[in-house]
Amino acid sequence: MVTEVDELSVARKRLKVARENHERDYNELILALNRRESRLNERLSELNRKKAETAEANGNPDAADDDLVEVNAGGKIVVAKRSTLTQIKGTRLEAMFSGRWDKKLSRDTGGRIFLDVDPDCFQAIVDHLNERIISSEDSPPSPPSVDEEHEQILRQQIELFGLVSKVDFSDSSIIKDIGNIIVLHEWLKEDGSDGEFSLLYRGSRDGNSGSSFHSKCDNMGCTITIVETVCGLVLGGYSSTPWSSEIVSTQAHKAFLFALSGSGISSPCKMKLKSAGSSAAIANNPSHGPSFGFYGLSYDRGYDMIMNGKKIIINPGHVYHPGPLRAGTYDIKDIEVFQIAGSLPPARINTSKEKQAQDRTLQVEPVTRFSDDINKAINANHACLQQSEAEMLHLEASFNDEQTFIEKFASGDVMNVVVLNVSGTIMVTTRSTLCVAGDSVLAQQFDNSKWTEQGCSATRVKEWTPDQVSTWTKSVEGLPEEVGIILNENEITGRELLALSLDALKMMGIKRVGTVALLLKEIGALENASRDFVTLIEHSPYCFGKILGYLRLKRLHSLGLLGKEPALPLVCDSQKKRFEKVVKYYFPGDSAKFILGRPTVHW
DSSP states (O other): OOOHHHHHHHHHHHHHHHHHHHHHHHHHHHHHHHHHHHHHHHHHHHHHHHHHHHHHHHSOTTOOTTOEEEEEETTEEEEEEHHHHTOSTTSHHHHHHSSTTTTTBOBOTTSOEEEOSOHHHHHHHHHHHHHHHTOOSSSOOOOOOOOGGGHHHHHHHHHHTTSSOOOOGGGOSSOOOHHHHHHHHHHHHHTTOOOEEEEEEEHHHHOSSHHHHHHHHBTOOSEEEEEEETTSOEEEEEESSOBOSSSEEEOOTTOEEEEEESTTOSSOEEEEBSSTTOTTSEEEOTTSSOEEEEEEEETTEEEEEEEETTEEEEOOSSSBOOOSOOSEEEEEEEEEEEEEESOOOTTOOOOOHHHHHHHHHTOOOOOOSSOHHHHHHHHHHHHHHHHHHHHHHHHHHHHHHHHHHIIIIIBOOGGGEEEEEETTEEEEEEHHHHTSSTTSHHHHHTSHHHHHHTTGGGGGGGGOOHHHHHHHHHHSTTOOHHHHHHHHHTTOOHHHHHHOOHHHHHHTTOOOHHHHHHHHHHHHHHHHHHSOOEEEEOSOHHHHHHHHHHHHHHHHHHTTOOSSOOOOOOOOGGGHHHHHHHHHHHSOGGGGHHHHSSSSOOO
């Protein structure tokens, strides 16, 4: 007969086993988290070691944040601190100015880093970086901006430097402002949710019904919904949980609403969940479009934001934090839903399938088997690790991309740099850019033989070694042999040769008046020859600048550094006829199609 004492003993044993199992589960889970963190630290140490080796071999190991970096951006001199240019980690821009590649970077004859880019667009990017330093979360920096004619060039320059993903910007009929695209990526980056945008659904194309939305978007992973209303609002929401046709509200820990522009919206605003664990972050219903923040008593009403047919109903501040949006019902002009591919931070370099698979394995269900406080702490630890691991994948992939990018874009011989005087406006580019179209007048003018004849080889004087300086002295008629010996003993380089003065020559023992006079005269001739050789272009700076901007983009695209074929130049009405004439001068006959697209321009 089982007594109450026996039952108590059994109960105690069960309690002991349950406690031991609980402690074992907890310890195993903590051990697994610690191992992940340890592996992460090992990978970071290995990455830093590789970066240090690269700097030792190809750059400046002593590069410091306070270094002033002088950049010749297409003829415009831009100066910024190294820390300013490198503040967005894991981007090509950061890699280029990190100091790791200083020995490899292309230079102009003044020793400045030379970038063959549109100067106004590069200045816009630097202005944005400067503003980031003095901005806060409540007062974010304005995105890079230029006039409409330069917008395409700015977009592709931003892509070139890895500041946003290689998005096909034409995919969206709602968002055309590069600033709003950058803002969306920045918001997604905050939670480690960023990636490539891929259009799944457009109301004007696929139909403004719930069934049309769900047929395109169910079970498609993380998505971002963008809505434009008839009255001009641009708003939407992000869901980190896939949509479903099942009638149910569910968690989406990283979901948020946003407002980009329109009446009453002074600047883009992100509205996060009041509670990350809310079970009503998104609401699914086969009759409705995307719906966020269910708080009502029925599935027909009670949402922070719901799209129903051609209407969007907003009643913010219940499940999500309130923002600038006013409660009300608005007519939808169009709606788009994009899939967010991957979970990569901002520079979005494509990783291997293996790494992407590894990243996906980290997507685990939240821990719920312990007390509420412990569950929250463990889940928060896991979320931080997951974001750090995604960031590490990105940083590793970015580092692997660095050398290819530097070799294709940022390295080069000073002889390849071309200074153009376009009717008084100085523009600087490369022969490689000017020769993109092989059958053009520009390509013929700046091919290898013609360029050598123009005397550009003289710009190498500043790069002479002491032995080359000594060899030069032997070629100067009437100069005593001992002069070359003295200069060589003092290890005078080409740059130092150009800086020699009367006093400096006397200090080295070169004192004979005639010898000093002859040497200074020849040094002066060398200095004149070593200055930038300027080629005169007698055409409209506006028109030639349009041609040059297009050639730059074409070359970058041919090198695989831009994902999208550049569009034809955008020209203002007052310059269209002149532009066409200048194009036909440099690209005669059918070759004009290279820039004009057709024999007759249609704007």
